[in-house]
Amino acid sequence: MINVADSFVGHVLNIYLARATDGEVLNTKVASGGAVTAILNYALDEGLIDGVVTAKRTNGLEGKAVVARSRKELLATVGNKWSIVPFASRIKTKIEENNLNQVAVVCLPCQAQFFGQMRDFPMLETDFGERIEYIISLFCMGTFAFETFINYLHMNHGIKGRDVRDIVLRGDVIEVHHPGGVLRLSIREIYRYLQVGCLVCTDYTGGWSDISAGVVETKPGWTILIARNKKADELIKNAKKRGYIEVRDGSPFIGDVITGAREKLARSQKNMMCLF
Ligand code: SF4
DSSP states (O other), rough: OOEEEEEEEESSSSEEEEEEHHHHHHHHTTOOOSSHHHHHHHHHHHTTEEEEEEEEESSOOOOOOOOOOOOOHHHHSSSSSOOOOOOHHHHHHHHHHHTTTSEEEEEEEEHHHHHHHHHHOOOOOOOGGGGGGHHHHHHHOOBBBBBHHHHHHHHOOOOGGGGGOOEEEETEEEEEEEEEEEEEEEOOOOHGBBBBBTTTTSSSSSSTTTEEHHHOTSOOOOOOOEEOSSHHHHHHHHHHHHTEEEEEOGGGGGGHHHHHHHHHHHHHHHHHHHHO
């Protein structure tokens, strides 16, 4: 296995290639392998956590923060997180409303940084970091400025926001799934519709997380999992032992992850020069 420090992807204790063994999870997460859903399902079944807080797409590209406490509820949250949900501001309410004390948070790298810093360096009485058991960050190249992207889709391609069924990143192409079929857009064409903050963001994998998860183009149907500490590593290994996931050595794919991280860093540096 691998032990990398201070690379473009932050600290890596171990890197794995994984996928769910549950056929239903695999079917709903065909592109990514469903390993994150399967691990969270294991953690819920074992009582390691009492809930998962994540984003769920509701209408077109809109989304909201939701709590999942069962396999069924977890499966209902699948989908790409292309719209920023007002996550951090609502998670505390969600945790308190649902009386949760040990949650896993599935989020984006910028959100992982917020939750990680609050958990590891609590400052305020209102912090709720002690209730966060695991932070799982998804690889991220950016999220759309909602209104401008919806406007672009409508004006240029006749697709209404409420009709967007899914958005999938495949290499340099973004697929917009809608009732009339699939619109394929070059990622360069739509960079201008990303949130401004995303254009200068340098974190691809979520260095503050316990586990980072994403896909690489060279291994579709599998999840790359980066375990950043022993607790996260044990969660992955135990989920494998209990048959929730199939796991292989992911170290041959660290180069693909670093390439994504380098591209994001280069984009940020270029945009920073334009802004200042
Ligand atoms: S690109 Fe950065 S700022 Fe934008 S959503 Fe992703 S992690 Fe957050």
